[in-house]
Each structure stands twice: as structure tokens, then as C-alpha cells.
Amino acid sequence: MYLIFDTLQDAQDRSEEEGIRLGFSYHTKGTGTRFATSPRETIEGNYALPVKNYQLSQEEQELTVDDYTPPAYEDEI
Numbered sequence: 001m002y003l004i005f006d007t008l009q010d011a012q013d014r015s016e017e018e019g020i021r022l023g024f025s026y027h028t029k030g031t032g033t034r035f036a037t038s039p040r041e042t043i044e045g046n047y048a049l050p051v052k053n054y055q056l057s058q059e060e061q062e063l064t065v066d067d068y069t070p071p072a073y074e075d076e077i
Contacts, residue, residue, distance in 0.1 A: 001064045002048040003056075011039035011047040020056050043069040 018036035023043035025032030038056065039047040048068040056064070 001050070001052045001067060002068055003051050003060060003064055004068065005047045005049060008039055011049045011071065014051075015039065015049055018051075020057060037071065040068070043071045045071075052054050068074055 003014065009068045012035065015035040015037055019034055020027050022036060024034060024036070026034035037050040042048050048065075051064065052058070053062075065070065066067075
């Protein structure tokens, strides 16, 4: 389950918001884990954020998608 964001910054901001909610060490001690999950680039140039275990708002729940298409890289065979 993913939320799709237009920018990497927006995806990171949402991931950090979840990290704050979970009390990750970066937010309590200033070091360590900051983000709940890492955004992944999509073929459309957006960013898919894995949100399977996130606490989502009703609006976010309605915007989730089951999968996304990653970009194809030339070095992949």
C-alpha cells in the first residue's frame, strides 16, 4: 500500500511525520532513525511511499494505491 507524492520532499515530510508519531530516536534524542519508510521513485517521476503500517487519515486511506511502476534503468537486464 502506497501514497503517491509529486515531490521527494513531500514524501519525506509524510514519512518524517510518521516517524515523529512513532517517537523515533531522531525526534527524541537527535540521532538515529528519522523516517518511517523510504520513498521510491515511480516511472511517472513521482514518489511512492510505503504506508502499510502508517496511521492514515480517512483522506489518505482513500488515496492509497496497491502498487506502482518503478522507472526502468538502462543497466537493468
